[in-house]
Amino acid sequence: MSDEAVRVELTDGLQGAKLSGELDIAVYEKLTAELAPLFEATGDLILDLSDVAFVDSSTIRLFVRLQQSRKDTGSVVLLRPQPHVARVLAVSGVGELGMRVQDQT
Amino acid sequence: MSDPTLRIVFPADAAELRDVRHRIAAWAAPYLSASDVEDLKLAVTEACANAVQHSGTQEIRVTISLDGSCVEVVVEDDGVYQMHLSGVAGDPGAHRGLILMAAMVDDLSLQRGTEKRTGTRVRLVKCPA
Numbered sequence: 001m002s003d004e005a006v007r008v009e010l011t012d013g014l015q016g017a018k019l020s021g022e023l024d025i026a027v028y029e030k031l032t033a034e035l036a037p038l039f040e041a042t043g044d045l046i047l048d049l050s051d052v053a054f055v056d057s058s059t060i061r062l063f064v065r066l067q068q069s070r071k072d073t074g075s076v077v078l079l080r081p082q083p084h085v086a087r088v089l090a091v092s093g094v095g096e097l098g099m100r101v102q103d104q105t
Numbered sequence: 106m107s108d109p110t111l112r113i114v115f116p117a118d119a120a121e122l123r124d125v126r127h128r129i130a131a132w133a134a135p136y137l138s139a140s141d142v143e144d145l146k147l148a149v150t151e152a153c154a155n156a157v158q159h160s161g162t163q164e165i166r167v168t169i170s171l172d173g174s175c176v177e178v179v180v181e182d183d184g185v186y187q188m189h190l191s192g193v194a195g196d197p198g199a200h201r202g203l204i205l206m207a208a209m210v211d212d213l214s215l216q217r218g219t220e221k222r223t224g225t226r227v228r229l230v231k232c233p234a
């Protein structure tokens with residue numbers, strides 16, 4: 001029910017994904033499962049957040065785990081966050097954790 | 106003017122949180138900016154998520170009311186507050202929820218449920234700019 005509007009679309013070559021909906025602890029396991037192939041890839045990983053309406057600390061935890069899975073081969077790039085999502089990313093210090101927030105690729 | 110206080114009682118299930126924060130947002134919208142409403146939604150979600158994930162409570166009670174010109178939300182459960190949350194050694198994000206919650210509001214107070222006296226009460230206050 002809660003995750004009915006949450007979607008994950010992996011992009012070619014496992015270099016990214018487009019996420020949609022409200023991301024919270026109710027969908028954490030589903031998100032982790034759908035993004036599982038990305039944990040095995042290296043290099044930069046682009047997550048398009050333009051259709052993400054809500055993130056919480058579990059979402060940040062997932063982004064941190066994805067960043068750690070890069071093993072210094074690249075960064076998680078958080079693309080086009082909506083204003084409040086951008087605020088949460090900033091407060092969470094994702095930049096200090098090795099991620100990048102960008103408005104365009 | 107009638108008392109606008111809203112009380113939401115729901116089972117401690119993560120699937121409930123989306124509906125709860127939408128109801129909180131709808132209630133708070135006349136009193137706060139859109140950005141402040143988003144802050145409050147996140148703070149309430151984090152407070153409820155703590156109760157759902159770690160406290161062992163069956164039920165969560167959320168009350169939203171006005172405190173002067175500010176909006177006050179109280180989140181109560183019947184559980185035990187876990188100081189040692191996810192307990193992931195070396196995970197710098199283990200306590201991110203509490204920090205995020207605090208950053209989103211003007212005031213936060215936490216009365217922890219313990220084994221001796223169960224029931225955690227989190228009070229969140231968001232004031233208009």
